[in-house]
Amino acid sequence: MNFPSAERLFRLVISGPAMAGLLVCAAGAQSVDRAHVEEVLRGLNRGHGGGQVAVSPDGKQLAWIAGGRGGGEILVAPIDDLKKTQHVTAATKPDQHCSENDLTWEPDSKALAFFSDCASSDGQHDLYLSRVDGTPAKRLTQLKGYVHEAAFSPDGSKIAFLYVAGATRPAGALAAMKLPSGVIGEDGVEVQRVAYADAAAATPADATLATPANLHAYEYDWAPDSKGFAYVAAAPPGENNWWVAKLYTQTLGSEPKAVLAPAEVAGALHGLQIAVPRWSPDGKTIAFIGGLMSDQGSTGGDVWIVSAQGGAPRDLTAGRPTSPAWVEWSGNDYLFVSELAGGNNQLIRLHLQGDRTGDGAVTFGSPIFSIPGSVGDGRWSHSLSSTADHSMFVFEASTFEKAPEIYGAKPGTVMSSGLDGVMQLSHLNDGVEPAWGKAVSLSWKNDNFRVQGWLLLPKDYDPNKRYPLIVEVHGGPASAVQAAWGGRGGLSATAFSALGYFVLEPNPRGSFGQGEDFTKANRKDFGYGDLQDILKGVDTVLAKYPVDPNRVGITGWSYGGFMTMFAVTQTNRFKAAVAGAGISNWQSYYGENSIDQWMIPYFGASVYDDPAVYARESAINFIKNVKTPTLVVVGDRDGECPAPQSYEFWHALRDEHVPTQLVIYPNEGHGFVNPEHRRDVMDRAVEWFAKYLPAGEGSENQAGANR
Template identity: 50%
Template sequence: MHRHLAALLFFAGAVSAQSAPNPRIAALITDLAKTRTPQQVALSPDGKLLAWTGDSNLHLIMTAALDQDRVLSPDTASKPGNTATSACKSSHPTWSADSTQLAFLSDCDLHGAKSPQSQLWIFTPATNGVRQLTHLTGNLDEPQFSPDGKTIAFLFVSNATRSAGATDAMQPAIGVIGQDNIEVQTVKTVEVATGYVPKNNLTDLHIYEFSWSPDSSRIVYTAAPSPGENNWWVARLYAVGIDASKPEFKAKESLLEPQMLVDPNTIPGPLHGLQITLPRFSPDGKNIAFLGGLMSDFGSNGGDLYITSSEGKDTHPFTEGRKASIAWFQWVGADHVLISEHERGKVHVAILGTSGHQMPFTSQNFDGTLGSGASVLSLSVSPSTRNVAFFASSFEKAPEVYFGSPGNLHQVTHLNDTLKPSWGKSESIEYTNDGFNLQGFLLYPAHYDPAKKYGLITYVHGGPSGANASMWPTAAFGPAPFSALDYFVFLPNPRGSFGQGETFTQANRRDFGYGDLRDILAGLDLLEKKLPIDPTREGITGWSYGGYMTMFAVTQTHRFHAAVAGAGVSNWLSYYGENSIDQWMTPFFGDTVYNDPAVYAKSSPITFVKEARTPTLIVVGDRDGECPAPQSFEFWHALRAQKVPTELVVYPNEGHHFREEAHRVDVLTRALNWFNTQMPAQGPTGALAR
């Protein structure tokens, strides 16, 4: 125990002790750090005003004058022409249905003084008036106006010590495990006119997301027993009456009485055992649509659309068999929905009938990735004008905000106009293996010369339910920086990925590391035949499931000459009892580790670790609940025992997704240096200096 703790502290301390990076790497990271990234976009329902956030500031623009941008915060709301950045952190803009009021979260008061936490504010564009609605202690998130504009509902964790969700740093495992220090996220409401917040809670369950009924009388939501970060994979669909205008609602201080509508754990048919997300009432209130599929992370959406009655009857899919993974949708009529979906490396936006038929008047493909901040691939929509707003980026284009019709978009922001890619060109590649038609991306070396040979790094995405996509990088771990240092970079989307429908996503169930690895190696075979790749300088890397695949790959083949495993899993058997999210495993492995240990053992890198020869850098956060640090220690220990070159770096106070900028930069720097040391890239002036 003491040796384990000492090692943890030693490698965490090594973060600051890293030697100076290669000057070319340092210059690259400086360039990457110039990127400014929009985070949220909210188009008013009448299409006249556009709110967006970036650099912790909230901006407001009239869509008739896209070059007139103002910064909005509690202390500057009365200044229509204000363009000065604010010290306030303002976020989560959301409009009332009549477009007359904008709600947002901010951690400043009316005088610009910082508060200990964010509160909910209301801004009225017609008068430039602003007022504070809440005075709560805890974490507020995802505010939504009721359709009648009288109430705002929001997610709330009372006295929160961390952000809700499995990717944030977990609390230290002390006290009575599973009982102490449990933080439950619920939905609270506030009256817009008075700021009154009823004392009652909807439920004692952990609520993940919600939406209003069109008559403002009900809320539909997904929820599961606490701890919430562990149980999203078994969440059910509920609805509850929440008419805040009724005296009995205000008077009731106990739990309300929700109605359970859909339980994927017991329902027969294609939804059985899958995950659900994005519940939305139809405009007439008679039905509820939601997304159902095999999903490995809350917020990483992909699957089919299902519909059920408002009472939870006749639940069925209406996109079953679609050869794409729907990620987001919004009702645009009584029997039509606007969708965005992963489709073979692109984003496809379309309108579908609830019969599943695609409507011809809206169908648009986008290269790259996009979103509004509300959900992955989400759009902010003005129903009356049929315009949309979102931010988007690709390997070729830095992130900006866009507005207009899907076929006639206008660039709103110019945050990154001066930035140009420092990496090579990208292309989508397609190939076949084991009867699957596969897709992935290839980044060329930045200074590509077909007369020279180059190393190649395979970048495996997380998930496994996820997808590699064309996306502008930041100064953090990712594929493009390797291309900037003159490697080919292969980004495969093997079986198990989003992008080709639910059957394809489910194709690696009970088969982790086998069919998906064969798909990846088949892609490498193809690239070696077509391009000047030096097979003695091939490496592999990834984070989360990509970190696991990196660990597994180096035990299955000696093809890779260097590896970097970020937040990986080395032993599925021990992992089952260590992680904070074990409910995700049964849908993918088919049973618990106690009932079927063999299926877990056959996919564990530690089972085959005596075959490993590849020099491997391992990085992880010390409070990672999704892929706990002991998994990285276990693999590092095994490699070191066999004299395989390895290094383990543990980052303090980090979860699965790193929050500290210095740590994100350090991970990228170490990864670049590791490949440079183990298999140096050839650039315009030869190999990088070691």
């Protein structure tokens, strides 16, 4: 469901071309030195950012995108000397600038396919093929719509991709929802399908649509014989029904066959989510990730396997205290698994013996690498690029201390600590130092759980001074904070650190990284056990570091926005709060959002069948307890956490005479795309915290005076 523009709710408009249409309710925060804040924000992403990386199947060449994940310049070089780069592009003129992305190597390593908007005046991407020999790239398609996730067929004859013909917006719930009109949920529904193009096409042509118009496809994998696909799909609308998607197989030109429906199976997978389907080389089985996942694209759970003909699925990693997110076959008896283990990203090899879908033995090798940072090749969550024989995996990695670089890992080598155990292939950011303070991985006990989190110390930390602390809660809840370089999103932990704050980023129950029991532990308990995990984390910081307990604030986006709203109704420990795209009333939210399917696995029933569980976890029902000054920000076209949720919370705080301010950003969805808006969110958050828990107040005596 879409929502009315925020302009129907309020009409106070900030002037100025960059922020035209920005809507603010209430007044409030004192001004800070915005020039200094801008300087800090510019310094957060110093160094060269990366996009996708892709090693050629023969292991001799590496392709990568310079300029970011949204698309940039494609470079190719011998893997043993990345300085010998050549530029691969669809551009036909020396001064032509194109956005290019989604790299995929031909199986014989002789060609590279990618998407480019070089032939378009409106940003439309088409599929191109480069022989990586200096000759111009060849255009294969003439499309009109949203495209992504290109992949060669195993025989090299075709290139598949996900395609929304005639799209008006990117697929998924993060993008801004279309303005409501017509018959809601029926008119203008956009369906994503698996499509493909002929890799040897003589002239650009439209795509061949492989999957039917009545199924919205989310992820896919080629059949090993190149004659069909395995894919995860559901009936439209796609942004809502991912949570009830099924696994299908389909031979080209035939009808799809559902081989797994989580809503219909018994056992641990019942009613949960599936992702990353991967067909075994012999075509007999399909591996996938299955588990409790609150957001499409934020993948975690267990590794499962099912017969390609259908039947009961088997959990290969049951009880493992990690969160697998990506898998790839190596022969028919081995699976490489990329997983989150506590605060580390690691790669393991899983050995299947005997009956794969029955009772055959499963053994786990030691980690090929285990890195306290963010790892990936730029495609899916935790995905890695590998050679055809899996003798090398290539990826980009970064930590709070180390800027992004491209690395390689070889199975069978001895693993040492952190990034010292992998091969650094690039030197794009040698000498680049972080603009924020030191990072520490903390753990603490609450109930029967061991909780992990990251603590950023203030830049230029002086142990003889007392400092304020900001708790930043991640979204999801099925997600996790991972150590990574730079500023992330509108609310940036590294920016707060650079401005003189301690910042705690906890991974409470409900997060990935500790196994499925931990991820499932906040079902029917939003804001209770997970909040206690967070408060125990605050206690841990207070016991170890010079933090003023009277200057502790909280912030977060999405589920973190909900946790911010709920926390200030349950405790007065937080002296300031900034709630981004939050949820204040689960009862009204159920009928407002565009993704209500995600709620059933967490709440156990719809709001109409069990309103009490929704009421128990709604911040609005405890609004009389709030004393904490709270800034509220949201996009006006957010389908995941609609603007009326923020309006309702702000309205209640105003009536209770709690200092508050609401800012609604025009034409933004759940994930903001306008850099001016992202920066404005951070500016306002800095001003809010500066007013209610100012940084840099100095000595023990000064801190004591604030208690």
